[in-house]
Amino acid sequence: MDRNRRNLLLTLGSVAAGATTLAAQPPSTNTHEPIFRVSRANSVPREAVNPLDRALEMAREGLVNIRENVTDYTTVIVKRERLNGTLTDPDFMFAKIRNRKVKSGQLHTPFGVYLMFLKPTSVKGREVVYVEGQNDGRLIAHEGGMRGRFLPTVPLDPNGALAMRGQRYPLTEIGIENLIVKLIERGETARQHPEITCEFRKNAKLKDRVCTVIQLNQPRRVSELEFSRAQIFIDDELNLPIRYVAYDWPTEPGGTGAIIEEYNYLDVKINPGLSDSEFDRENPAYNF
Secondary structure, eight states: OOHHHHHHHHHGGGGTTSSSOOOSSOOOOOOOSOOBOOOSSTTSOGGGSOHHHHHHHHHHHHHHHHHHHOSEEEEEEEEEEEETTEEOOOEEEEEEEEOOEEETTEEEEOOEEEEEEEESTTTTTOEEEEETTSGGGOEEEEOOHHHHHHSOOEEEOTTSTTTTTTOSSOGGGOSHHHHHHHHHHHHHHHHTOTTSEEEEEEEEEETTEEEEEEEEEOSSOOSSOOOSEEEEEEETTTTEEEEEEEEOOOSSTTOOOOEEEEEEEEEEEEOOOOOGGGGOTTOTTSOO
């Protein structure tokens, strides 16, 4: 492999495109409302119902909602992740995402992703496209700015070392539907440990969106879950999660644990009707 191609692959190694979702400067959430617990029916005493059951019910309802009613969407993803003990600077990405659809047991619409990096300056202009079942299962990526003028577009294995460099998750796991699936998995794990508690806050804000916040608390390590505290912001209108943030255990009593990972989906526009060309590297509006 010549030097130029080797340098190119290393440069694009982080292109797993912010593989999952994101977070910028922690968005203002205004979650000062009193915490309350939710029961499934007014006739059932709230102390008799584990709030985590209601949280899981909401997550499953959200998964049904997105699978039945959401074909595609655009959003600005902002993410931060702690890697090797260091919290990364926030990545901002404009994303077009088409959800995977199966009909009668057959793949009808493949999962598709297009990403344009907005900032920081070091990655601005980077583009990534991935379509399930195309390009031998590889994502297609290239750099923006001056580097993009000299470095060619390259295919990368989403799970390979180069694409996963600087990422917690592969690009194939990006998107709100995949986030919901992970939240359900983590909620089911938490449900097996009575020490992990669940709380709700209503009327929280993420930018201009009114949300219900679900917070899981794990005061001490009783499960394989990595967090001491995790928050999920459910957009009340969309009935979809638009923010997830997880915190490590504090190093001092009464302190706040460091962020492990944070993902935000901002300015979500549901079902804009994205065409196949939106996920095609040959789209003349793109710079591949």
